[in-house]
Amino acid sequence: MVKRKRRRVRRISTPPPSGPIEAGLISPRRSVPTGIGRPEYALDGEPSSRTSRAVRTEDELARMRVSGRLAAEVLNEVCAAVEVGITTDELDRIGHEAAVARDSYPSPLNYRGFPKSLCTSVNEVICHGIPDSRRLTDGDIINIDITVFHDGVHGDTSCTVLVGDVDEESRRLVRVTRAAMHAGIGAVAPGARVQDIGRAIEAEVDRHGGRFGIVREFIGHGIGDQFHTSLQIPHYFDPRATTVLEPGMTFTIEPMITVGPAEVWMWDDDWTALTVSGQRTAQFEHTMVVTETGVELLTMPADGPPAEERFAEAVASTTAN
Ligand code: MF3
């Protein structure tokens, strides 16, 4: 979700490992069978503006465990299809059909007018990349962001995947970004504050001596019967984020980390967010609930590891830091 704009200008000298991403063609809108329950914005693109409670009921939580699991399954399916030469539109088709096969509505579809069923953010695209006719090429990195709406609630999760032979700096970026998400998750406990999450993420990223930046314009969010609730989860230390975490609160942690400074610009499609520097960026995301003792990840498959474990493995096995 979008927050404020901020400008910080710094230069780094190493050129990015590939040329700039170019937009492709966007295919016609995919349809969702009439029997599948839809979120309130499916028809007119306008999400509800009513305020949603931060704490879920047991019934809502039970349903969110299901929608979270389904989102994790769809994410695994799409990540497994990533290969050199596939178009992001084809990944959208796979994700759309995987959601529909699970009696779920792909939440991005027509959310504030978004034209596709998932987000595909390649190389210097920070988030909200629109699937199109561009083919993945050897050495790309791609974030796949899946949200599904099932039985009245959303589950939201994303993973960055390596395409073919990826350069060492990009692999390091992906590894640091995943570690940053887990540092944030590790700060979640009843009685902790929202600002503790961003503080933990910052500490993790800062271990690398200013080589990486944290995007501030897009943040984690409360989630439940609405895709994005008013609860905001910055991925940097924000002294104003004093909200105390309580059991039953559900939200995402989804840090976007950049090589070099984290300045953002947008394509005129009003969705695609990119680094000003042209340097690469990565992201991982889970949906979670605060428990009596800590945190429970909701976006986990029923069996087997989540995408971040399956598809970051090649990254984990490279040299430390
Ligand atoms: N899944 C994204 C998030 O993590 C939101 C995508 S909104 C869309 O919050 F409209 F671009 F799909």
Ligand code: CO
């Ligand atoms: Co999200």
Ligand code: CO
């Ligand atoms: Co998401």
